[in-house]
Amino acid sequence: MTEATQSAQPERPGMADGVCSEFTVFTKIKPGHADALRKDLDDLRSGSSKEQNRAALNEIGTLHDARHAIFDDDTRHMFASVFDGSWDTYIDDFAKTVVGANFEKIFSHAEGFPGIADPSVKDWFVAHQAPAEFFISSYPDLTVQQIWKNQRVNEAFQAVLDTPEFRAALDDPANAALLATPAFQKLLDEAAG
The missing domain is CATH 3.30.70.100 (Alpha-Beta Plaits)
Incomplete structure (x- = not known):
């Protein structure tokens, strides 16, 4: 607009x-x-x-x-x-x-x-209409569209986590540097949580 x-x-x-x-x-x-x-x-x-x-x-x-x-x-x-x-x-x-x-x-x-x-x-x-005297959202910066996208991404990522190929990648020494990064560890922690 x-x-x-x-x-x-x-x-x-x-x-x-x-x-x-x-x-x-x-x-x-x-x-x-x-x-x-x-x-x-x-x-x-x-x-x-x-x-x-x-x-x-x-x-x-x-x-x-x-x-x-x-x-x-x-x-x-x-x-x-x-x-x-x-x-x-x-x-x-x-x-x-x-x-x-x-x-x-x-x-x-x-x-x-x-x-x-x-x-x-x-x-x-x-x-x-009676406007609220107080209104708060648990996710004020997320639109419905963003929430749906986050849900789809999470479902896809969870599906990847369950594949034998992902488990093999975790065990592959060639991926050790990536797996050791704080960002990747946070990703795994969030996925597990």
Whole structure:
């Protein structure tokens, strides 16, 4: 995003820690809708919906976590998430996927929800957003994409460690200088840990 584009974006609520930002929305559930909301949330956790959601989240690649809660005697709903990037991009990206359709379904149980395609939906989210008073991430400098890459590299490295060829390389005197370096020893220690 260019500086001009960034400055054109309105100031959005929510705290950030490094690349991670938080988003928490509290809504009033329409009278008599709590059971339907609970069923719709349950549907998201099962079968093909779960697989479609996971595929959309993988495609977008910026969501660290998300959760929904129904509380206050079935009168209120909370959605909270942690994501990478700008608030506007986060909302735009999700609106373009099956997650947008899910938001449409879930938030249709909230009083006053204009619909995910309505131009005023961002204003509605902002009006219902309660920014954290304190927010901290265990990995503030790692995006979801970097975490996934680290996981893939670790899995590949662990697979190499298990090969007979790697074990033979450890025993080969020609590799003694490399194996004795602090960096290589740290690599092995981290792999073992």
